[in-house]
Amino acid sequence: MGGGGDIVGPRIYSCCNCRCHIADHDDVISKAFQGRNGRAYLFANVVNVNVGPREDRQLMTGLHTVADISCFQCQEVLGWKYEKAYEEAQKYKEGKFILEKAKVMKEDW
Template sequence: MAELVGPRVYSCSHCRNHVCLHDDIISKAFQGRNGRAFLFSHAMNVTTGAKEDRQLMTGLHTVADIHCRDCREVLGWKYERAYEESQKYKEGKFIFEKAKIVQENW
């Protein structure tokens, strides 16, 4: 399991497993299932669930839930496919729900 050292690290709020870097945030203006969410370009120490089509606020997307590799908590989802041209930039990116991650070493 990779461990990130230094400032600006986000961890799973349940077990404190490092899951992403602040520098990988693309946008903080996203909506998750339970409130605000952040779009990240990369994630680590997560596993992805089964792909499924979901109708989200911005249209139909194929997504896969992302789980903390350590405690299995659902932290958000990964965009696998966007069906609308204007949403293609999300493909391969990760949504982390703000309530599911915490800042470490800030």
Template sequence: MAAELVGPRLYSCHNCRNHVALHDDIISKAFQGRNGRAFLFSHAMNVVVGPKEDRHLLTGLHTVADIYCSDCREVLGWKYERAFEASQKYKEGKFIFEKSKIAKENW
């Protein structure tokens, strides 16, 4: 009997199941998105980064860019391009995925 191959636990677009992030890349689950809870990831895959814009978020002013699924173009969250406050610099280059926009795979 062959052992079952188990891939890495990952997250996919809730709409089309395109793989967008690895569970191992989660930095925090304590974020707030536009539509509820959101997760902060160190990396993302199969996403398109939109134009940068300055947004006032709960933690102050940030330059962010929406991220879209590369397959179905669903908006999944945003990428932090720049933080204006020193305490928020750790977010630069990181990705927010809205919990409601991603689904678990291989769990």
């Protein structure tokens, strides 16, 4: 049996609107991102989201093809998915997800 304190389950992020499970804390890559409305986190993976149409968007780090992601349960827009980065230094973001800190909540931790 492993040790590990009082954590009962995985630490998760959920939709601020309906509390649907959106992402696991283990999938956080960086907390140093900017969203539309302030701080945002870069995630390797998210669940229970709808991915909207792709569009080219000029972000602080250059031109990217992104698609908004929304909660599949309540349709709240939570952030976006990086589909394509045009600058070599930004390629690591492709296939990753931005979740706006104001749009998600930590569940039970």
